[in-house]
Amino acid sequence: MSLLKEYRTKIRRFSHNARLFLIAAVLRSIGLGIAALFFNFYVLSLGYRREFLGLLISLPSITAIAVALPAGYLSDRIGRKATLVGSQWMTIAAQVLMLVWRQPAGLILSGVLQGAGQSFFRTAASPFLMEESSDEERTHLFSFSAGLRTLALFLGNTVGGYLPTLIALALGVDPTSSTAYAWALWAATLLMLIALIPFSRLENHRAATTGSPFSLEPFRQLWRQQRLQGLILPQIITSLGAGMLVPFFNLFFRERYGLPDAAIGTLFGVTTLGWGVATFLAPTIARRVGKIQTVILTRGLSLIPLIVLGYVHNLPLALGVYFIRAILMNLAMPVYRMIIVEETDESTRGMASGLFNIAWNSGRAITPAFSGHLQEIYGFTPVFTLAIAGYAMGTLLLYQWARRTTAHPA
Numbered sequence: 001m002s003l004l005k006e007y008r009t010k011i012r013r014f015s016h017n018a019r020l021f022l023i024a025a026v027l028r029s030i031g032l033g034i035a036a037l038f039f040n041f042y043v044l045s046l047g048y049r050r051e052f053l054g055l056l057i058s059l060p061s062i063t064a065i066a067v068a069l070p071a072g073y074l075s076d077r078i079g080r081k082a083t084l085v086g087s088q089w090m091t092i093a094a095q096v097l098m099l100v101w102r103q104p105a106g107l108i109l110s111g112v113l114q115g116a117g118q119s120f121f122r123t124a125a126s127p128f129l130m131e132e133s134s135d136e137e138r139t140h141l142f143s144f145s146a147g148l149r150t151l152a153l154f155l156g157n158t159v160g161g162y163l164p165t166l167i168a169l170a171l172g173v174d175p176t177s178s179t180a181y182a183w184a185l186w187a188a189t190l191l192m193l194i195a196l197i198p199f200s201r202l203e204n205h206r207a208a209t210t211g212s213p214f215s216l217e218p219f220r221q222l223w224r225q226q227r228l229q230g231l232i233l234p235q236i237i238t239s240l241g242a243g244m245l246v247p248f249f250n251l252f253f254r255e256r257y258g259l260p261d262a263a264i265g266t267l268f269g270v271t272t273l274g275w276g277v278a279t280f281l282a283p284t285i286a287r288r289v290g291k292i293q294t295v296i297l298t299r300g301l302s303l304i305p306l307i308v309l310g311y312v313h314n315l316p317l318a319l320g321v322y323f324i325r326a327i328l329m330n331l332a333m334p335v336y337r338m339i340i341v342e343e344t345d346e347s348t349r350g351m352a353s354g355l356f357n358i359a360w361n362s363g364r365a366i367t368p369a370f371s372g373h374l375q376e377i378y379g380f381t382p383v384f385t386l387a388i389a390g391y392a393m394g395t396l397l398l399y400q401w402a403r404r405t406t407a408h409p410a
Contacts, residue, residue, distance in 0.1 A: 003284060010140035010283075017202055018132045018141055021084075022148060024198035025125075028088065029149040031191035033156020034163065034184060035095065042181040046102055056111050058365075063115025064122075065361050071116075072123040072354025076347060080131070081202040083124035083350070088192065088199055090117030095189040099182055122357050127349035130341040138338060139283040139291065146334035150276030156188070157269060163187060227343050227405060228352055232359045234397035235336075238299070239363030241390020244371040244383050247364065249322070252380055257315045271323050275330040282335050291339055292402045295332040299395045302328035303388060310384030363390070 014022075043053050075083040094113035097106055125145075133141045163184040168175040171183070245252075253259045253267070286294040305321035305328070312318075337356065344352035371383050 003280070006284065007140060007144070007280065010137040011144070013134070013137040014141060015132045018129065020198040020201055021125075021128065021132070022145060024084075024088075024195045025145060025149050026152045027191050027195035027198075028091070028121075029152035030156040030159075031188040031195070032091075033153040034160035034188035034191070035156075036153075037157050037160050038164070038181045038184050038188075041176070042098075042178060042185060043107065045176065045178040045181055048104075048107075052104065056107055059108065059111030060115030060118060061361055061365055063112045064119040065358050065365060067116050067119045068123060068354035068357040068361075069351060070354075071120045072348075072351035075120070075124045075127065075350030075353075079204050080124050080128040080350075081199075081204050083120055084128065084202065085196070085199050087117045087120035087124065088196055090114075090120065092189060092192050092196075093117075095185060095192065099185055099189070119354070119357060123350055123354040126337045126341045126353045126356075130338065130349060139286050139335060142334040142338040143279050143282040147276050147279035150272060150279060154269065154272050154276060157272075160184065160188070227401075228340070228355075230401040230404070231336075231340055231343060231398075232355055234394040234401065235356060235359040236362055236394075237390055237397060238394030239360055239390075240367050241363065241387040241394065243363040243365070243367035244390065245387035247368050248371060248375065248380075248383070251375075253318075253322075256313070256380065257318065267319060267322070271326045274323055275327045278327045278331050279334060282332055285332075286335055291335050292398065292405075295336050295339070296395060296398050296402060298328045298332045299391065299398070303391055303395070306384070306388055306391065310381070310388065 040053060040057075043056060044050070071083070090113050094110045094117060097113065098110035100106075101109075126142075129141055129145060130138070164175045164180040167173070167180045167183045168177070171179065173179045250264050250268070253264050259267075282294060285297070289297060302325050305325040308321045309318055309325065337353070340352055340356045341349045371386075374382050374386075
């Protein structure tokens with residue numbers, strides 16, 4: 001069966017709720033793509049220094065880690081729809097706040113709300129997709145959702161790039177002025193508001209968990225799920241490796257090869273488009289080799305281009321293997337998220353999803369500062385060595401988990 005025919009067959013099986021979610025997620029992602037493109041420029045155009053901008057950039061990730069487990073707990077208690085709608089309102093409030101309250105306190109609060117909204121959305125999305133699908137089309141739904149959202153982010157980055165120029169022509173202002181950037185961000189906010197329509201039309205097919213809202217029993221249940229622990233630890237190790245390198249790829253290409261910002265931006269944009277398209281291949285691979293085997297295979301293969309990128313100094317080769325590495329590393333991420341919620345009790349799926357988000361973000365919050373210190377003294381070679389070690393160890397732990405669960409199924 002061809003890939004297109006396979007997806008056409010599976011998409012017909014998507015529930016009405018799943019289709020509404022996909023529409024809302026695409027609108028949300030386009031808006032986020034526009035917002036991400038202009039946020040840095042907007043803050044600097046207000047006259048703030050780069051040090052303050054760095055704080056604002058880190059705040060959403062720090063907040064996302066801090067609220068991930070409580071967000072998952074609430075998702076299990078109040079239901080997926082309420083959590084998704086609430087997450088969208090947080091994101092909208094963050095956008096409006098930074099546009100109307102331009103003082104440091106307002107921008108800081110906006111960053112906190114942005115991170116909270118991001119965390120609530122991610123912790124509720126995977127359990128929602130799990131509960132809105134059957135085994136037959138679930139892998140396709142997870143991959144289709146991830147692929148569409150990645151392509152929507154790319155669309156927001158690409159199309160949104162023209163907004164300040166068009167706004168400047170209409171208002172007679174400088175395209176790099178805070179006014180032009182602010183109106184572009186208002187356009188992103190409008191898309192996020194429109195996304196509330198399909199979110200609000202979702203139906204609650206799974207009742208919220210009953211019982212005391214302050215019960216610690218869900219946390220105890222989560223802790224007792226040893227198979228889940230075996231899936232979370234590899235992601236923590238992988239994240240530690242990723243944090244050493246991924247945030248610095250732009251500096252790597254500038255310092256080692258002298259690429260200008262425009263060329264680096266094009267490379268990143270094309271790579272994002274590539275892995276968004278490649279994500280749609282995950283169900284076909286998973287059907288043939290298995291779900292967890294797909295994650296292990298793609299992550300293991302991604303080590304080869306990463307090694308070439310770090311130790312072979314050749315620009316054309318570096319550009320090619322960077323593209324391949326990004327595709328392999330990200331292709332199976334929706335499958336990994338799906339396995340997490342499949343391996344979790346129904347009453348704690350939201351918390352498990354939140355735990356995975358903590359694992360995904362934790363390394364990126366911990367290791368970049370250490371990586372920057374290493375770069376200052378030794379350059380990128382030891383950074384690549386440690387990153388490769390993290391990726392390899394995480395993949396090996398996943399392989400061992402798969403062997404154990406095959407030998408001793410639940």
